[in-house]
Amino acid sequence: MIREFSSADVTFIVLAVRWTLILSAIAFAGGALGGLLVALARTSASKVLRRASAGFIQVFQGTPLLMQLFLVYFGLAVIGLPIDPLLAAAVALTLHASAYLGEIWRGSIEAVPSGQTEAATALALSYPHRMRHVVLPQAMRIATAPTVGFLVQLIKGTSLASIIGFTELTRAGQIINNATFKPFLVFGTVAALYFILCWPLSLMARRLEARMRLAVTR
Amino acid sequence: MTQDAVIMRAVNKYYGGFHALVDIDLTVRRGERIVICGPSGSGKSTLIRTINQLEAIQSGTIIVDGVELTAWGDNVAKVRQDVGMVFQNFNLFPHMTVLENCVLSPMKTRKIPRAEAEATARHYLERVRIPEQADKYPAQLSGGQQQRVAIARALCMKPRIMLFDEPTSALDPEMVKEVLDTMIDLAREGMTMLCVTHEMDFARAVADRVIFMDKGVIVEQGAPDEFFGSPRNERLRNFLGQIA
Ligand SMILES: Nc1ncnc2c1ncn2[C@@H]1O[C@H](COP(=O)(O)OP(=O)(O)OP(=O)(O)O)[C@@H](O)[C@H]1O
Ligand SMILES: [Mg+2]
Numbered sequence: 001m002i003r004e005f006s007s008a009d010v011t012f013i014v015l016a017v018r019w020t021l022i023l024s025a026i027a028f029a030g031g032a033l034g035g036l037l038v039a040l041a042r043t044s045a046s047k048v049l050r051r052a053s054a055g056f057i058q059v060f061q062g063t064p065l066l067m068q069l070f071l072v073y074f075g076l077a078v079i080g081l082p083i084d085p086l087l088a089a090a091v092a093l094t095l096h097a098s099a100y101l102g103e104i105w106r107g108s109i110e111a112v113p114s115g116q117t118e119a120a121t122a123l124a125l126s127y128p129h130r131m132r133h134v135v136l137p138q139a140m141r142i143a144t145a146p147t148v149g150f151l152v153q154l155i156k157g158t159s160l161a162s163i164i165g166f167t168e169l170t171r172a173g174q175i176i177n178n179a180t181f182k183p184f185l186v187f188g189t190v191a192a193l194y195f196i197l198c199w200p201l202s203l204m205a206r207r208l209e210a211r212m213r214l215a216v217t218r
Numbered sequence: 219m220t221q222d223a224v225i226m227r228a229v230n231k232y233y234g235g236f237h238a239l240v241d242i243d244l245t246v247r248r249g250e251r252i253v254i255c256g257p258s259g260s261g262k263s264t265l266i267r268t269i270n271q272l273e274a275i276q277s278g279t280i281i282v283d284g285v286e287l288t289a290w291g292d293n294v295a296k297v298r299q300d301v302g303m304v305f306q307n308f309n310l311f312p313h314m315t316v317l318e319n320c321v322l323s324p325m326k327t328r329k330i331p332r333a334e335a336e337a338t339a340r341h342y343l344e345r346v347r348i349p350e351q352a353d354k355y356p357a358q359l360s361g362g363q364q365q366r367v368a369i370a371r372a373l374c375m376k377p378r379i380m381l382f383d384e385p386t387s388a389l390d391p392e393m394v395k396e397v398l399d400t401m402i403d404l405a406r407e408g409m410t411m412l413c414v415t416h417e418m419d420f421a422r423a424v425a426d427r428v429i430f431m432d433k434g435v436i437v438e439q440g441a442p443d444e445f446f447g448s449p450r451n452e453r454l455r456n457f458l459g460q461i462a
Contacts, residue, residue: 113309115305115307115309116309116311118272118305118309119303119305119309119310119311119368120311121272121298122270122272122298122301122302122305122372122381123298123322123323123327123371123372123375124295124298124299124323124327124375125322125323125326126295126326126327129323129326129327133311133322133326134311134322137313138312138313141313
């Protein structure tokens with residue numbers, strides 16, 4: 001039975017935005033923590049940590065996000081956890097974000113002049129103090145624009161969670177389209193909603209980047 | 219305490235296959251002022267950077283203030299609290315004010331309360347003659363002022379030894395004197411100093427001993443009079459001819 005595309009359908013789609021946002025927020029928060037650890041490991045003095053984190057980054061940057069989602073989704077069952085689309089999507093996207101943010105932040109940490117670390121070391125500051133008070137605050141300024149840029153990618157990336165059956169924005173659109181068969185209307189609405197989420201962020205990333213360039217040339 | 223400030227015995231340092239320091243033996247007495255000079259790439263920076271272990275050595279012994287630098291334990295951390303360092307490029311922390319630069323390590327490493335750390339910082343900023351710049355950011359200062367902040371920042375840790383790596387080479391000529399004057403003050407107060415510099419007037423004025431390095435080796439050393447007056451080594455004579 002094909003029915004009309006009603007305002008209730010629009011509401012359904014708009015409300016699904018919250019799951020896209022929740023999933024993005026979880027993945028970004030988890031990815032920020034994971035990414036910081038990966039970036040610190042990548043720039044550490046320990047060869048083992050550097051190798052391990054480089055391997056982690058290569059695996060997650062070198063395989064499609066969709067495969068990562070499948071592997072985590074079916075992998076949960078293998079280790080005895082319930083098959084839960086939100087859990088699977090959150091774990092996979094967190095790992096994915098950890099790898100990408102780790103790589104972005106590694107670059108930012110390395111962009112801080114080595115003289116800063118040397119001066120901090122010569123002042124007898126310990127590694128945690130050096131990082132927290134000297135290196136990371138400077139790296140953060142360099143990292144802000146690309147980090148916001150990645151957040152946009154991540155929000156769009158959550159749409160893949162629809163394939164393992166998690167009802168976020170994209171899957172909400174599929175459900176409504178199956179009932180109404182108005183693909184242009186339905187997916188046009190869905191796309192517009194993604195755009196409303198992402199466009200301000202893209203704009204912000206561009207502004208931040210311009211400001212960074214100014215700061216560098218000053 | 220009568221022990222020597224720095225003792226280096228048979229120290230060797232390699233960068234990969236490159237032999238940067240060759241069998242260095244050097245004893246620095248407490249309160250002694252040493253100037254190190256030599257051609258570019260001769261290992262001057264490397265030598266002083268092994269003293270606070272910014273560079274690790276491959277063989278030999280380094281004892282700073284009676285504490286041996288070892289790869290294990292917290293000896294290196296202890297030694298770094300006792301050894302201040304000033305760099306060619308100042309290396310102030312650009313995201314912190316002058317005062318914050320000065321109190322960071324005293325508060326975090328020595329666990330000194332903020333009020334006391336700030337009082338100490340203001341005292342040393344006074345001594346390097348820039349007390350009025352305390353709340354500015356490094357980028358707002360001239361090169362000479364930045365370098366004096368860097369000296370004050372190192373002094374805030376109350377070090378017993380100060381290392382200087384070409385502290386005036388990055389400065390415009392008119393700012394060299396203000397930094398050298400600060401260093402001369404410090405020398406007069408009895409600070410143990412190792413200075414890599416090509417400012418030979420400074421060496422004549424304050425050095426107890428001048429050391430000439432070439433290709434990772436200490437080639438010649440002596441009191442300024444004999445060092446400059448009657449250099450024995452041929453390479454040193456050439457070098458002094460070049461920089462004069
Ligand atoms: N991190 C490093 N890796 C490899 N080689 C290095 C490194 N640091 C220094 N060297 C080499 O070691 C040698 C000594 O360097 P060092 O910086 O101690 O010389 P220097 O006497 O201070 O020279 P300059 O007057 O140019 O500062 C040089 O040949 C340099 O190329
Ligand atoms: Mg040097």
